[in-house]
Amino acid sequence: MGLASINEIIQRIISPQIRSLSAYAVPSSAGYIKLDAMENPYQWSNELRDAWLERMREANINRYPDPAAVGLKKQLAKVMSVPNGLSMVLGNGSDELIQMLIMAVAGQGAVMSPEPGFVMYKMLAKLLGVEYIGVPLQEDDFQLDMPVMLEAIKQHQPALIFIAYPNNPTGNLYHANDIEQIIQQASGLVVIDEAYAAFTDSSYMSRITHYNNVLVMRTVSKMGLAGLRLGLLVGAPEWIQEIDKIRLPYNINVLTQISAEFALEHHQVLDQQTAQIREDRTRLFEQLASFSEIQAFPSDANFILLRMPKDKAPQIHQALRDEHKILIKVLHGSHPLLDDCLRVTVGTPDENKAFITALGEVLN
Ligand SMILES: *Cc1c(COP(=O)(O)O)cnc(C)c1O
Numbered sequence: 001m002g003l004a005s006i007n008e009i010i011q012r013i014i015s016p017q018i019r020s021l022s023a024y025a026v027p028s029s030a031g032y033i034k035l036d037a038m039e040n041p042y043q044w045s046n047e048l049r050d051a052w053l054e055r056m057r058e059a060n061i062n063r064y065p066d067p068a069a070v071g072l073k074k075q076l077a078k079v080m081s082v083p084n085g086l087s088m089v090l091g092n093g094s095d096e097l098i099q100m101l102i103m104a105v106a107g108q109g110a111v112m113s114p115e116p117g118f119v120m121y122k123m124l125a126k127l128l129g130v131e132y133i134g135v136p137l138q139e140d141d142f143q144l145d146m147p148v149m150l151e152a153i154k155q156h157q158p159a160l161i162f163i164a165y166p167n168n169p170t171g172n173l174y175h176a177n178d179i180e181q182i183i184q185q186a187s188g189l190v191v192i193d194e195a196y197a198a199f200t201d202s203s204y205m206s207r208i209t210h211y212n213n214v215l216v217m218r219t220v221s222k223m224g225l226a227g228l229r230l231g232l233l234v235g236a237p238e239w240i241q242e243i244d245k246i247r248l249p250y251n252i253n254v255l256t257q258i259s260a261e262f263a264l265e266h267h268q269v270l271d272q273q274t275a276q277i278r279e280d281r282t283r284l285f286e287q288l289a290s291f292s293e294i295q296a297f298p299s300d301a302n303f304i305l306l307r308m309p310k311d312k313a314p315q316i317h318q319a320l321r322d323e324h325k326i327l328i329k330v331l332h333g334s335h336p337l338l339d340d341c342l343r344v345t346v347g348t349p350d351e352n353k354a355f356i357t358a359l360g361e362v363l364n
Contacts, residue, residue: 040224087240094231109159171299
């Protein structure tokens with residue numbers, strides 16, 4: 001057996017599902033205006049950085065981190081207004097929480113999500129060998145197609161439904177009545193993914209206790225701490241207890257625990273930045289809407305979905321990248337409802353201006 005080639009051994013022991021996937025690709029971005037990944041573009045002041053680094057002196061990197069991250073959870077509960085009596089499990093990004101949730105139901109039923117939606121639901125389900133069902137949204141406004149959604153729930157009885165609220169990559173909030181119906185009809189768990197909570201006033205956090213089958217997921221990534229990799233899942237203690245069994249014991253490292261706790265003590269700084277981004281989103285949307293040849297979709301997140309003239313999206317994306325050093329995301333080709341679509345993250349006022357100017361040139 002020692003004489004088999006690497007490829008032969010791979011064929012034999014790596015499953016076809018995994019071999020058929022491609023790794024999550026992230027292009028290098030040095031020297032570009034980065035408007036492709038929904039990051040908060042703002043840095044901290046030197047004073048705040050110094051105070052943070054001073055706090056980091058406490059880090060005992062020779063020891064394992066607090067496995068329960070008690071201090072950090074308290075801060076998160078306070079800043080995110082988690083209702084009393086609910087529990088929380090933390091993930092290395094909410095991506096890890098999505099993975100834990102799917103692992104928890106593996107073998108018991110399918111994972112379902114409206115599409116186009118966040119790609120990790122499908123990707124992680126496939127990686128874990130769990131059946132995944134994507135249910136198409138309405139074509140014109142990306143709202144839930146309720147007859148189709150309810151029929152899919154009835155037919156497949158999914159163990160787990162992910163609802164991104166607001167949705168990525170479309171940016172919209174679904175109608176509350178529709179979500180209510182899904183929660184009522186679902187025989188399994190409904191996870192409301194509020195990755196963009198900082199950019200909208202709508203949330204299910206205060207309503208979790210109204211239901212038996214709802215968890216709310218948040219992340220600190222989009223609010224300005226993407227580098228830390230920290231997500232949280234909130235719900236009834238009975239649910240969280242089960243999910244917590246799947247968590248690797250020390251999944252939130254010491255540096256992240258200390259840094260996130262510090263950042264949340266100074267959450268006003270992040271609040272101010274995200275409020276600025278919300279304001280700039282309005283301006284950016286108006287400017288985009290003034291281009292007659294493209295369509296901009298209203299957004300409750302920190303990005304805007306755009307539809308380009310037919311068959312032009314890849315070429316516009318490339319011209320922005322190569323001629324103007326601006327990175328945005330191509331969605332064309334990722335789902336039939338996203339034909340000709342691109343997605344731009346709201347940046348600083350200067351970055352947004354550079355994008356608008358460049359787009360104007362590229363469209364001409
Ligand atoms: C970005 C994003 C996430 C992942 O966030 P991380 O905490 O950085 O892993 C989850 N859900 C949605 C809808 C997102 O857009």
